[in-house]
Amino acid sequence: MANFSLAAGDYGLGAAKSASGLPGGDIPTYLGRFAGAGLALAGSIFLFLIVYGGIIMMTSAGGEGVAKGKKIITWAIIGALVLGAAYAITQLVFQVFTSSK
Numbered sequence: 001m002a003n004f005s006l007a008a009g010d011y012g013l014g015a016a017k018s019a020s021g022l023p024g025g026d027i028p029t030y031l032g033r034f035a036g037a038g039l040a041l042a043g044s045i046f047l048f049l050i051v052y053g054g055i056i057m058m059t060s061a062g063g064e065g066v067a068k069g070k071k072i073i074t075w076a077i078i079g080a081l082v083l084g085a086a087y088a089i090t091q092l093v094f095q096v097f098t099s100s101k
Contacts, residue, residue, distance in 0.1 A: 028094075035090070042083050049076035 049072055057069030 035087075039083070039087065042080075046076055046080045046083075049073070049079075 053069040053072035053076065055069075056065050056072060060066050060069065
């Protein structure tokens with residue numbers, strides 16, 4: 001006989017999910033986790049660039065390394081500001097769409 005539980009709209013996905021042992025969640029949850037991981041990585045890169053720029057400035061002994069270090073730090077700060085603005089805009093868009101339901 002045919003298995004009529006597939007006709008109920010589950011298509012066997014519930015059984016496959018429980019058998020695989022994967023954590024439950026929906027697409028916004030996964031996107032949130034992915035965005036959080038991306039922000040953590042970007043924050044680590046920002047910290048590294050600030051420290052690297054500072055080391056370049058301190059070890060340059062007043063030469064052209066000071067300008068290079070300032071440039072690295074300036075662009076790291078600009079990148080962090082752009083990333084923060086993108087995060088804020090994304091949060092705003094998600095709040096607008098989730099509150100309209």
